[in-house]
Amino acid sequence: MLSFDxxxxxxxxxxxxxxxxxxxxxxxxxxxxxxxxxxxxVHALGLRYRIHQQVAPRCTPDFILPRHxxxxxxxxxxxxxxxxxxxxxxxxxxxxxxxxxxNTNRERDLRNNQSAADAGWHVVRVxxxxxxRDAVGAAQRIWAETSRGAAD
Ligand SMILES: [Zn+2]
Numbered sequence: 514m515l516s517f518d519x520x521x522x523x524x525x526x527x528x529x530x531x532x533x534x535x536x537x538x539x540x541x542x543x544x545x546x547x548x549x550x551x552x553x554x555v556h557a558l559g560l561r562y563r564i565h566q567q568v569a570p571r572c573t574p575d576f577i578l579p580r581h582x583x584x585x586x587x588x589x590x591x592x593x594x595x596x597x598x599x600x601x602x603x604x605x606x607x608x609x610x611x612x613x614x615x616n617t618n619r620e621r622d623l624r625n626n627q628s629a630a631d632a633g634w635h636v637v638r639v640x641x642x643x644x645x646r647d648a649v650g651a652a653q654r655i656w657a658e659t660s661r662g663a664a665d
Pocket of ligand 1: 590596597598640641642643
């Protein structure tokens, strides 16, 4: 039997407050440090971008290069399930919720890729850890994508 709490979700989906939760809650999903580092490196390569422009319904990349029809998403390793930085199994009282949440995020990422592509955008996804390791290298990967011939 399923019972529901005041926000309408099944009680079993309630999050239990933990120290990690406190740490993660309220983390900015926009203008994160890696995102800013990447934008800075992209700019240094002479590319011009616009931030937080919607390219399709419910699809807003972290930034776009309008001239090249390039949509760039910066994915946080934890929330988007980076293969190098996501535990194979989550631990603790919220393990199932973490796994579920990250799965939901990944599904949304795939939907966003599709929506952007349908709207005529080429999608580039960059992991947070890739930027931390080598922001210039990540920017160069984007730069390489601009020479696909889509420039006007
Ligand atoms: Zn990572």
